[in-house]
Amino acid sequence: MIEYIDVHKAFDVPVLTGVNLTVQTGETLSIVGPSGTGKSVLLKTTNGLLVPDQGDVRVDGESAYFDGDETLRRIRGKVGYVFQYAALFDSMTVCENICAGLPLGVNIREGWVLEKVAQALEDVNLDPRQVMNKLPAELSGGMKKRVGLARTIVGRPEILLYDEPVTGLDPVNTAAVSRLIRDIREKTGVTSIIVTHDIEQALEISDRVALLEHGVLRFVGTPGEFQASPDPVVRAFADRRLAAEAAVRIMEEDAADLKKDMEEETP
Numbered sequence: 001m002i003e004y005i006d007v008h009k010a011f012d013v014p015v016l017t018g019v020n021l022t023v024q025t026g027e028t029l030s031i032v033g034p035s036g037t038g039k040s041v042l043l044k045t046t047n048g049l050l051v052p053d054q055g056d057v058r059v060d061g062e063s064a065y066f067d068g069d070e071t072l073r074r075i076r077g078k079v080g081y082v083f084q085y086a087a088l089f090d091s092m093t094v095c096e097n098i099c100a101g102l103p104l105g106v107n108i109r110e111g112w113v114l115e116k117v118a119q120a121l122e123d124v125n126l127d128p129r130q131v132m133n134k135l136p137a138e139l140s141g142g143m144k145k146r147v148g149l150a151r152t153i154v155g156r157p158e159i160l161l162y163d164e165p166v167t168g169l170d171p172v173n174t175a176a177v178s179r180l181i182r183d184i185r186e187k188t189g190v191t192s193i194i195v196t197h198d199i200e201q202a203l204e205i206s207d208r209v210a211l212l213e214h215g216v217l218r219f220v221g222t223p224g225e226f227q228a229s230p231d232p233v234v235r236a237f238a239d240r241r242l243a244a245e246a247a248v249r250i251m252e253e254d255a256a257d258l259k260k261d262m263e264e265e266t267p
């Protein structure tokens with residue numbers, strides 16, 4: 001279980017101003033919200049990558065901030081973080097990149113290590129024989145995201161934090177990554193928090209959806225509750241696909257009007 005208790009964080013300006021949220025063990029929760037509202041910052045307070053100015057974050061009842069370095073290490077061992085950008089080491093092979101997700105000091109040439117790497121690649125539907133020795137530059141964007149995911153799951157974390165796992169992917173890769181996130185959860189019972197811009201993905205794969213806005217959680221509820229909420233800000237997000245379609249229609253109508261005007265003006 002993860003508990004965010006009155007979490008405050010400011011840089012030059014306040015970013016988080018009192019976030020309260022409990023994520024149950026085995027739950028999948030998505031966080032949506034406008035760009036720059038602190039979604040990534042909130043995620044990073046979970047395992048001590050960022051320290052809250054006020055409040056606390058507890059993982060299975062323990063605080064990374066108040067319970068000492070030993071606890072911080074234990075929490076970091078439990079929590080896997082899938083970064084917003086795949087953040088692979090460019091000069092290292094896929095195999096070496098994935099080994100970076102294992103405890104320091106493991107010998108990459110040992111059989112059991114290679115087996116774990118191969119298993120992690122298979123878990124993300126990549127063929128180990130094909131990609132193991134490639135460099136990140138030789139992979140497509142979707143494949144890099146998968147390798148990033150493989151590096152995170154290779155150590156079998158109990159908690160997975162995903163920062164924009166599908167941003168920049170085409171619809172086919174988006175659907176594939178969504179399926180992977182669901183499969184990993186079904187296979188391992190992992191607790192997951194997913195920060196995403198993709199509302200459809202959030203509604204599809206989550207038990208609950210949270211909307212972060214102006215430093216606090218404006219809404220937390222099931223996908224059904226999200227879609228039924230009368231709150232205008234939630235509506236703006238839930239209807240974003242409709243809003244985008246409306247915008248395209250308006251642009252097309254404008255273009256048609258312009259074309260008509262030009263035709264009328266042409267003698």
Ligand SMILES: Nc1ncnc2c1ncn2[C@@H]1O[C@H](COP(=O)(O)OP(=O)(O)OP(=O)(O)O)[C@@H](O)[C@H]1O
Pocket residue numbers: 011012015034035036037038039040041042
């Ligand atoms: N390490 C940092 N130092 C200074 N400012 C930071 C740092 N990390 C984040 N910020 C600021 O905090 C705010 C929230 O950033 P954050 O990355 O959490 O936004 P976000 O909701 O994840 O946005 P996006 O959807 O674009 O990823 C931004 O104004 C950002 O500039």
Ligand SMILES: [Mg+2]
Pocket residue numbers: 039040041084163
């Ligand atoms: Mg972010």
